[in-house]
Amino acid sequence: MRNVRRWIGAAAVPVLVLAGGVTLAGTAVALPDTGSVAVSNGSDAPVTFEADGTTFHGSLRNPDGAAVAAALLLPGSGPTDRNGNQPGVAADTLVRTADALAAHGIASLRFDKIGAGETGLGSYTVETVGEYGFTEQVDHAEAAVRLLAERTGVSPEEILVLGHSEGALTALALADRGIGDGFAFLAPLPMRYLDLLTAQLNAVVDSGQLGPDGEAVRADLSRAVESLRTTGAFPTDLHPVLAQFGMNPANAKFLFESDKLDPVELAAELAADTPVLLTCSDKDLNISCAQVEPLRNALSHTDLQFEHFTTANHSLEELGPLQPGPADQVALLPTSFEFSAAIDGWAAARGR
Incomplete structure (x- = not known):
């Protein structure tokens, strides 16, 4: 499902899982739904x-x-x-x-x-x-x-x-x-919310997984957080890696509202x-x-x-x-x- 959120519960630092089940290394992961499991109580x-x-x-x-x-x-x-x-x-x-x-x-x-x-x-x-x-x-x-x-x-x-x-x-x-x-x-x-996403993404940059794009992603990350908190929208020219990590228009409303809560x-x-x-x-x-x-x-x-x-x-x-x-x-x-x-x-x- 395009642009549907997969963050904290699905993401792991230093390797975050992206929407669609693709890791930063480019390895596709497709597992069947586990469905119901054996119930031992009730x-x-x-x-x-x-x-x-x-x-x-x-x-x-x-x-x-x-x-x-x-x-x-x-x-x-x-x-x-x-x-x-x-x-x-x-x-x-x-x-x-x-x-x-x-x-x-x-x-x-x-x-x-x-x-x-x-x-x-x-x-x-x-x-x-x-x-x-x-x-x-x-x-x-x-x-x-x-x-x-x-x-x-x-x-x-x-x-x-x-x-x-x-x-x-x-x-x-x-x-x-x-x-x-x-x-x-x-x-x-x-x-x-945005503070945690910032910490997670900075950890990915620090790990070197993003290579030479790392510092550009870090700079755009700060800009994205400031823009969402002040305007409720992400800039349209963010590094594409940030969109993969959920900082895109499909998630802006959810992040804007959830980030207001401490x-x-x-x-x-x-x-x-x-x-x-x-x-x-x-x-x-x-x-x-x-x-x-x-x-x-x-x-x-x-x-x-x-x-x-x-x-x-x-x-x-x-x-x-x-x-x-x-x-x-x-x-x-x-x-x-x-x-x-x-x-x-x-x-x-x-x-x-």
Whole structure:
């Protein structure tokens, strides 16, 4: 899908994955959709809901026995499906999280966002997808909350909200609307969106992957950020590499709106003693633990469970002694042992 976003959740520094599954080295990656996986806790039921003229498709995970709580699961950036996957990027992050929650009696809803799975582009076309902004993404998540509340009887104010990567910003935006009574920010976007993209792209330039074009890309990167923040649009003469990394007209509205929100400021506004799970990992090439630290400090007034992993990649898969890299983006690896223990402990305190 041309120009559809594939950023934080799909990108790895020093090698970022571009739209269409092509890496900087020019290697095409095309993996089949992993589809549904074996469910070991509870069972999935297909659901749909309407928002902004689009029918969203998802799965409601019902635990064995009566549900004692309900959770909305929000994916990372780009065209991510209900399981947490994209074409060429296998992780099953969300379906594995649903499984962990169900073991503690927590029902959960996850859905194919715009550009992914059965939802597809919905009411948008390739030509009009640039009209899709972050505000719409939060609206769609709120519509999912309403469906979850209807199906489980848990009010929107009491629903748990778990967001992976960019999904953590969506979760914080829902909290700002008064939704949620417990949050998990998993490998979260920890700063303003354009600041993180700048850090990621500067790391690519520093790695030498762009060769002699590197410094030109760096200069245009600064110009692109300044222009978007002041005018809401990107300059028309940016280096083509920046367009490949998402800085193009199709993404301008989404980036402009999402960049206005500072996760640290939103986190500081959460009610005292709100249950929060926050994670980072030393082997996350997209977001470092040092970048997450200001977010951790902003959450100090909450009932915070902070987990500093050492062997999990950005998708919360287990790397063990292996070094992170492009291969672990495309291969479906086992769930991180550290994440399994962390989500199990957090869910146990929320469920039965």
